[in-house]
Amino acid sequence: MSNPILKVENLHVNFNTYAGTVQAIRDVSFDLNQGETLAIVGESGSGKSVTTKTLMGLNAKNALIPDNSRLIFKDRNLLDLTESDWQSVRGNEIAMIFQDPMTSLDPTMKIGMQIAEPLIKHRNMKKEDALKRALELMKGVGIPDSEEHINDYPHQWSGGMRQRAVVAIALAADPEILIADEPTTALDVTIQAQILNLMKTLQKDTGSSIIFITHDLGVVAGMANRVAVMYAGKIVEYGTVDEIFFNPQHPYTWGLLNSMPTTDTQQGGLQAIPGTPPDLLEPPKGDAFASRNAYALAIDSKEEPPFFRVSDTHYAATWLLDERAPKVTPPVKIQKRWAHWREMQEQESQA
C-alpha cells in the first residue's frame, strides 16, 4: 500500500469571479497508491469536481493555483506542465470517465472512431489498427455484437451502453490513473451496478489506479479501498473503506452515513444534515462544518482543527479527537457502526 503513483500536496484552487475569489479547494493533500481505488466523497460544492478537473488539467481559465500546490505524478509536478505536455498526459496516462453518457459522446461521430481516437493520438496507430483495437475494447466493456455496432452513432444506443463506450474511451490507451467523476449518477440503478462491476473487473485486469468521485457513499462501499471525505474544499476525514464506514470520527462523516439508506433503515430513519455548505467566497473561520454541526465545540469557530491520527491509515480533522475535548455520544446509528467495528477488530485479533 505504500507505493503512491500520485501525490497531491497542499492543493489550492481559487477562481476569480466578478463577486470575488472563490476558494474552491483549500489545502488538499492525498496519495493515490498503485492499483487502488480511492473514493472522494462529498456533497455538491465540496470541491470534488474541481479536484478532478485539476488532476486532468482541465480547469477553467479563471482558475488560480498557487505555486506551492503540487501534483506529483511520475517524478514531475503536473501543475508545471505546458498545455501541449498535458495533451500527452490526458487520455494517455491519466484518463477520465465522465458523468453523463447522454451528452459525453460526440453525436456526429461513429462510436468506434470515438474509442479509437486516443489510440490514434497517443499510440500513433493507423486508423484501421486503432479501429481493430477499439473493437476489442468494445468487447471488453461488454457491448454485445460489437462488430455490428462499431459504426453506430451514439443516439442509437441506450444510456448504459453509451456509458460502456465512455469507459472504453477512457481505457483505450491503458491509463495508469483513471478518474471516474460520478460515473453512475446519471444511470438507472440496475445499470449502475453493471458499470461498477465492469470497472472493478477492468481494474483487476489492467492494474490501474482509480480515483472515484461520488456524492453517494453507498456506491463507495463495494468499489473503494480507501475513502476521503471532502467538505467545503477540504478533506475532513480519510481512511480505509472499513474505517470510514464503521469507525467514522468526523461529525460530517456521521451525517453522510446517517443520510444514506441502508437495509436496516427504519421508517423515518434517514437524517439529513441541516443547513447548506458554506459560501467559499468567504470561508468561515475555524471548522467550516461547525455551523451545521450538532457536536460543534466552541473552538471550532475559532481555530481550524488539524488532522488527528486515528490509526496509521485513518485521520480526521475534528477537535472532538483532541484530548481536551469532552467525550461525545454519536448518533445511535453511528454507535451501531462502532459496535460493528469493535466486533471486526476482535475477529481480526483472534484470527
Add this chain to the structure above:
Amino acid sequence: MWKYILKRLALLLFTLFLVITVTFFLMQIMPGTPFNNPKLTPEALAQLKTTYGLDLPLWQQYWNYLVGALHGDFGTSFQYQNQSVSMLIGQRLPVSAQLGAQALVVGVIAGLIMGAASARNKNNKIDGTLGIVSTLGISVPSFILGIVLVYLFGFKWPLFPVSGWGDSFSQSILPTIALAVSPAAVTTRFVRSEMIEALSSDYVQLAKAKGLSPKEIVNKHAYRNSMIPVLTLIGPMAAGLLTGSTLIEQIFSIPGIGQQFVLSIPSKDFPVIMGTTVVYAAMLMVMILITDILTAIIDPRVRLQ
C-alpha cells in the same frame, strides 16, 4: 426515405396549388387592369379580353389557368403582347439562379469561416470585430448595400461595372457581394453561437480529456457539430435572397426574373406577376426540401419519417 420525399413532394404540390389559387383570385379583385386605358374603344377592349380569355366565366378562367400551369403555361404577358409568361421567365430564370447561387455560396462560406473564427476567439478583439461586422451585416438591407456599392465602386472609385449581366464576370461581383452580405452575417452569428455551444459541451470536454489538441477538437468535433445546423438556415436565407435579388437586379440592371417582377407591378402585368409568384414559391420550397434531405443525409441524428 423515399416515402418521406414523396410525402414532401405531395405537400409541395398542394402548397403550389394553394398559391396558384390564392394568387389567381387575388388578381381578380385587384384594382385596375392594364386595359383601363380611356383611349380604348369598347370594341377594342372586348377584342383584348377575348384574346386573354377574360370574357369567360371566372371558374373557366381558373380552370384554364390551372391546367395551363400544370403544363408550365402561365398565359401571355399583358405588357409584351406576344410573349408567353413562361418564355419571359424561362429566359430570365438562369440569370437570377446564377446570381442567387453565387451569393449563397459566397455568403455561406464566408459565414462559416468568420463564425468559426469568432467562436474560437470568443470575447477577444477578433470576436468583437466580427460581431460588429456581422450585426451590421444583418442590419443593412441588401438593396441599400447595393446602392452604397454602386456609389462607392461605380462612381467614386470606378473599379467594377455597375450594370448589365453576362458580358463579363466582373459585372456580377458587386451584385453578388450586395446579396451575399446578409447570408454571410446570418451564418456568422449562427455558427458562432453553435460553435460556442459545441465547445462548452460535454463531448468536447471528453475530447479534451482524450488529450486532443484544441485544433483537433475544433476540426474533428466542434466543426461538424456546428456546421450541420447551418443547413437549416439555407431555406430562410434563400427566401431572403429572393426578396433581395428583385431589388438588386433592379439596381444593377440585371435581366433576371426579379427585375421583371418589379417592372410588371406598376404596369399591372398580372400574368407575369402570377407566374413569377408560382416560380418563386416553387423555388423556395424545392430549396427547403433539398436542405432537409441533405440534413438527413449528413446528420446521423435526423431520420426522416
Add this chain to the structure above:
Amino acid sequence: MAANTQDFVIVGAQDSEANEHIAKPALSFWQDAWRRLKLNKLAVISLWFLAFILAFAFVSNFVMPQQQANSFNSDKVGVYKNLPPKSGLPIPGWSGQIKAPGDTTSTDVYASQNVPKSEKFILGTDNIGRSLAKRVTVGLRISLLVALVATFIDLLVGVAYGVLSGWKGGWVDNVMQRIIEILSSVPNLIIVTMLGLVLGGGVLSIILAIAMTGWLGMARQVRNMTLTLKERDYVLAAKSLGESSFKIAIKHLIPNMAGTIIVQIMMTVPTAIMFEAVLSAINLGVKPPTASLGSLISDASSMLQFYPYQVLIPSAMLVLVSLAFILLGDGLRDAFDPRASED
C-alpha cells in the same frame, strides 16, 4: 496551542435558518436581466438611442406636421433644388459644396443657385427643393409607425396563434403548424407584394401586408415555448387546480416566455422597416407626397451619381435604427438567458 479548556465545550449547530441564506441578493428575473443588460455597453447605447429616436419621432408630430415637410414652393424649385448639406461650419463635405461627377473641383451650389445667404439646409434639399432634414424626420416617423404597428399586430396574432397551437396540441396543433409551413414556403416578398397590390398602397395597407408575414416567426417561437412550459410543474399544478386554459395562458405561459417574446419583437421591427423600404422600392409604398425612409431612398436612388447624400442620409437613418434594435435584441437575449452570463 492558544486554545484553553473552556473552548472545548459543546455549543452545537448554530441556528440553521440563519445559515441557509442565499449568498447573492435575491433579484427578480427582471432585475437580474436588467443588471446583466447594463453590462452590455452596445445594448445600453442602443436603448438610449432608440428612446431618443422614439421620443424625437413623437415630439416631431407637434413641431413638424406632414404638410410642412411635403409642401414646396413651385416658383423657387430652381433656387432650392438639390442643395447639398450645409452645416454652416467649415467642415469638409458639409459646407454646401459638392463635386459634380467629372469635375475636379467642388462648387458651392448655394452660391450658384443664388440661395439667400442666411439660409442653409443641414441635410440638404431634394429635387424639388424640400428640406431633407424635414423629409427624413417625417419619413422616419412613418417608417417607425409602420414597423411598430405591424410588429404589434405580429405580437398579438403570433402569441395567440402560438399559445393556442402549442396548448391545444393534437390535431389542432397539427393543422395550425401545416398552415404555418405552407405560409412560410411562400416568399414573404410575394405575400407582401400581393397584399400591397390588393390593398392598393397607403400606410394602412403597408402595415397589414408586413404584419401578414411577420407573425409566422413569433407564432413558431411561442408555440415551442408553450410546448416546453406546459410540461412545467407550476402549469400542471394550475391545471389540476382547475384553472381555465385562458387564465393559465395569461398568468403562467405568457409571463414566462416574455423574454423570448421581447427578443423576437426586437428582431421583427428591423425586418418590418426593411420590408417597408422594399415595398417603396417596388412602387407599392407610401403614396407621394408622404415620405417614408424607404420612399426617400428609392425616389432619390436614380440620381445617386449626382446627389448621393439624398440616398445615403435616409439609408444611414434606416440602418442605424435597425442596428439599434438588433443590438438591443442581442443584449436582451443574453440578459434573459442566465446561462449566457459568466458568473
